[in-house]
Amino acid sequence: MRASLLQVAVNEGESVESRRRRVAALVREQAGVDLVVLPELWTTGAFAHEDFAREAEPLHGPTFEAMAEAARDAGVWLHAGSVPERAAVGEGSTGGDGALYNTSLVLSPTGDLAAAYRKIHRFGFDRGEAVLMSAGDELVTVPLPHTTLGVATCYDLRFPELFRGLVDAGAETLVVPAGWPERRRAHWTLLARARAVENQAYVLACGTAGTHAGVPQAGHSIVVDPWGEVLAEAGPGEQVLTVDFDPALVAKTREQFPALKDRVLGLDRPHR
Ligand SMILES: O=C(O)CCC(=O)C(=O)O
Numbered sequence: 611m612r613a614s615l616l617q618v619a620v621n622e623g624e625s626v627e628s629r630r631r632r633v634a635a636l637v638r639e640q641a642g643v644d645l646v647v648l649p650e651l652w653t654t655g656a657f658a659h660e661d662f663a664r665e666a667e668p669l670h671g672p673t674f675e676a677m678a679e680a681a682r683d684a685g686v687w688l689h690a691g692s693v694p695e696r697a698a699v700g701e702g703s704t705g706g707d708g709a710l711y712n713t714s715l716v717l718s719p720t721g722d723l724a725a726a727y728r729k730i731h732r733f734g735f736d737r738g739e740a741v742l743m744s745a746g747d748e749l750v751t752v753p754l755p756h757t758t759l760g761v762a763t764c765y766d767l768r769f770p771e772l773f774r775g776l777v778d779a780g781a782e783t784l785v786v787p788a789g790w791p792e793r794r795r796a797h798w799t800l801l802a803r804a805r806a807v808e809n810q811a812y813v814l815a816c817g818t819a820g821t822h823a824g825v826p827q828a829g830h831s832i833v834v835d836p837w838g839e840v841l842a843e844a845g846p847g848e849q850v851l852t853v854d855f856d857p858a859l860v861a862k863t864r865e866q867f868p869a870l871k872d873r874v875l876g877l878d879r880p881h882r
Pocket residue numbers: 656732733763764765766768789790791794797
């Protein structure tokens with residue numbers, strides 16, 4: 611398989627509309643690859659908290675429309691990163707009518723919505739996303755022709771139990787869009803490799819570049835194989851990171867070094 615991670619620069623000088631057009635053109639340029647991955651909240655920026663409500667959109671909103679057309683034109687599977695989603699009235703969402711979510715969209719090469727994932731772990735402690743957005747409560751996997759994706763978003767990377775849940779649901783390629791700050795770049799690289807090693811899965815982690823809301827972004831998108839080897843890593847600026855990988859290596863690694871079979875379940879329950 612060939613994947614392209616689009617490490618988009620999110621700077622304040624560019625409008626959401628112009629970034630959407632620019633990113634759609636970048637997606638079209640990836641015709642011929644199997645999978646394209648975009649970062650977290652690349653329309654607004656993950657730290658532009660005051661823009662979340664203003665730019666919030668329904669699932670099939672302007673970002674979906676632009677990305678569906680681009681995915682169709684390029685004939686690629688597209689993990690379109692995440693958008694600030696405004697839940698529909700009467701949908702019965704966990705946050706209630708009109709709640710905001712940090713929602714990732716996965717589109718098929720025909721431009722259909724294959725899956726939507728509402729970020730489970732919201733970042734910010736008592737501020738920002740943690741208070742402005744509601745939390746999702748569903749794990750999401752997406753079967754592709756040669757691998758099954760497990761999707762997670764940015765801060766989720768710190769919670770290994772979420773990834774175990776994805777593996778139990780059949781995930782072999784873990785896709786993590788992010789808006790990770792430069793200040794904690796060492797954690798980003800370490801955690802991406804840790805999730806790959808402990809789950810014997812590919813990790814495709816796509817961050818943003820640039821600076822918005824005073825927060826310099828780490829860039830350094832990374833692709834790690836099931837043995838923990840770094841197949842490709844971006845620099846700090848806007849970049850397209852294209853990588854070839856063999857999905858069959860997941861089963862081979864799990865067979866040759868069957869650590870997942872030695873799991874002892876139930877250790878997360880309170881002990882007597
Ligand atoms: O966990 C971190 O250090 C960064 C998380 C983050 O920036 C986010 O989830 O938006």
